[in-house]
Amino acid sequence: MNKMWNVCAIQMNIRIGEPERNVDEVIKQIEAAVAAHQPDVIVLPEMWNTGYALDRVHELADEGGKQTLQLLTELASLHHVHIVGGSVAIKEDGQIRNRSYVVSKEGKLIYSYDKAHLFKLMDEHVYLHSGNELGIFELDGVKCGIIICYDLRFPEYIRSLALQQIEVLFVPAQWPNPRLHHWKTLLTARAIENQMYVVACNRMGTSIGSDGKPTSFFGHSTIIDPWGELIAEGDDQERLVHGELSISLVQEVRSRIPVFEDRRESLYRLQK
Numbered sequence: 001m002n003k004m005w006n007v008c009a010i011q012m013n014i015r016i017g018e019p020e021r022n023v024d025e026v027i028k029q030i031e032a033a034v035a036a037h038q039p040d041v042i043v044l045p046e047m048w049n050t051g052y053a054l055d056r057v058h059e060l061a062d063e064g065g066k067q068t069l070q071l072l073t074e075l076a077s078l079h080h081v082h083i084v085g086g087s088v089a090i091k092e093d094g095q096i097r098n099r100s101y102v103v104s105k106e107g108k109l110i111y112s113y114d115k116a117h118l119f120k121l122m123d124e125h126v127y128l129h130s131g132n133e134l135g136i137f138e139l140d141g142v143k144c145g146i147i148i149c150y151d152l153r154f155p156e157y158i159r160s161l162a163l164q165q166i167e168v169l170f171v172p173a174q175w176p177n178p179r180l181h182h183w184k185t186l187l188t189a190r191a192i193e194n195q196m197y198v199v200a201c202n203r204m205g206t207s208i209g210s211d212g213k214p215t216s217f218f219g220h221s222t223i224i225d226p227w228g229e230l231i232a233e234g235d236d237q238e239r240l241v242h243g244e245l246s247i248s249l250v251q252e253v254r255s256r257i258p259v260f261e262d263r264r265e266s267l268y269r270l271q272k
């Protein structure tokens with residue numbers, strides 16, 4: 001039977017270095033999303049607990065992810081909604097990771113994913129440890145994948161997810177100005193080439209870094225179908241960006257243009 005999924009991306013501001021205020025905001029936004037749209041799945045942006053306060057991340061990160069997990073599992077079961085929990089800075093064995101928790105509407109941890117490609121332009125490689133696993137999980141029988149922000153620039157990585165037959169790709173992000181054109185183009189390309197839904201949640205607002213310089217984020221959280229058609233897109237304001245996914249469309253598109261059958265793997269030499 002075809003699964004219809006109502007998804008909602010919470011396009012919110014994030015206060016840099018203020019995890020408690022960000023937790024309050026997440027609680028408020030999830031309540032608002034549930035009241036407005038009764039979604040099946042809610043998606044949060046990247047690093048919503050600390051923002052990019054990387055020079056203080058050792059003192060600010062959530063120890064073992066415990067506080068975040070407790071919050072997300074409670075909110076998921078309270079509101080009976082699956083939560084793809086964006087990502088948070090967590091500390092484990094003295095290492096900091098940019099980690100996403102996925103929790104089911106029953107309040108169970110389904111999956112956790114650590115950002116694999118660290119973004120040198122924002123010094124992530126100096127402060128964070130990368131993950132080494134593809135992000136694949138299942139919710140309501142729907143095969144899902146997750147990447148975080150900069151991971152989007154690696155088509156071969158996302159193709160590896162698609163080859164595991166994922167139907168929906170979640171992309172929590174803090175993708176800043178001025179690269180809106182890259183964001184839109186890459187999200188659309190990933191949806192078309194892999195014939196899957198893409199649900200991307202990007203923060204909005206401006207943060208002042210420890211160097212005193214502002215970075216602004218354009219929002220534009222986006223939901224795209226497996227034909228590459230836009231289902232919903234935010235502007236640069238605080239928004240709940242929501243849309244309906246008809247999961248069987250993935251198989252329809254894959255049968256109509258059988259890209260996966262027509263691959264010529266022997267020609268693809270990815271190694272340098």
Ligand SMILES: O=C(O)CCC(=O)C(=O)O
Pocket residue numbers: 119122148149150151153174175176179182
């Ligand atoms: O690739 C980009 O342009 C943005 C990536 C980014 O901001 C991140 O991964 O945090």
